[in-house]
Amino acid sequence: MTPIRYLIAEDEPLLARALAAHLQEQWCEAECIGFAAHGDEALAMVDAHHPDVIFLDVRMPVRDGLQTAQVLCEYTQPPLIVFVTAYDEYALAAFEAAAVDYLLKPVEPERLARCIARLRERLTEPESSSLDQLALHLQGLLGQSSATERLRIIRAGVGNSVKMIPVEQVIYFEASDKYVNVVTPQTEALIRIPLRELLTGLDPQQFWQVHRGTIVNAACITSAERDENGRIHLSLQGRSEKLPVSRQFAHLFRQM
Known part of the structure; x- marks a missing residue:
């Protein structure tokens, strides 16, 4: 059976390695394909390795997490997106409604366990039903309209x-x-x-x-x-x- 593969996009190396260590401990059947320090690097790694899941920091240099997620929403088969952020609970409510899940920094093991359970459930579904919702929601967060960008x-x-x-x-x-x-x-x-x-x-x-x-x-x-x-x-x-x-x-x- 092919293992689940995930990518961590985080510009802070210590935080990226800490998340990887927690994931290795709690999601041992999944495999980390690597780390990306900014959005462009994350997109290149998605193109090259086609991970099933991406843990996406909201604030990154070059291209931030929201902009990166918007590009991923244009893919025919994008990875499931989990936002990792230091935003407060009010802002996170918007992310939770649109993405598969979110994690608040510093990541707590119990919260990560719930996220992994949600990912396992979603990965058994044939298609990502909330992809269109996520795309539209990200356009609103970024203050952009796809119609004007065509x-x-x-x-x-x-x-x-x-x-x-x-x-x-x-x-x-x-x-x-x-x-x-x-x-x-x-x-x-x-x-x-x-x-x-x-x-x-x-x-x-x-x-x-x-x-x-x-x-x-x-x-x-x-x-x-x-x-x-x-x-x-x-x-x-x-x-x-x-x-x-x-x-x-x-x-x-x-x-x-």
Whole structure:
């Protein structure tokens, strides 16, 4: 049986190690995949290791916990989120209503035990029912509106010029080293926005992440076919290549 895997995002190393020690003692069947000192590092580790749970400090440098959680809510299969914070009980009531749970610093063993019990219960559920609620709640906490953040135009480098590409013309985005390739029926162009940040500006109803490094315009998918090994490949309007779908995102096409 694959062990439950969790990530601790905490900018104070002593607090991170203390939480890890408590978790090792009380949740011995789970495995810590590592520590992140800020939100960007946490997102990179989630992309690389796909943990089941993230213990997320609210106040971190670079990208704080709330902003990090908002990005995670755009993932097709995000980890369960537990906020770890020094906020008072009044503020924590909002977090408790939206996230799986919260822990108040310094973490008390009895409170952690209740959190672990809640996580065990949630990890047996087929889907995270409160994900949409968490996303909307975080938008309110951050004073942001997803409608105003949606990308309309992609500014991409083509040779010595900058090409303005309407988002609805994009067939798919594909990560390549430090760049993302923007593919349309006529052209391909490079942008320097990380794929995970690009996700936050795209309409999730229109653009689906189908692979760790690929986001596709759902309106441009003409068919999804399984090969003899059960892997799914997408055929696209205006393109001859076929895009692979990773097992992590195969559920998007489960009604085939």
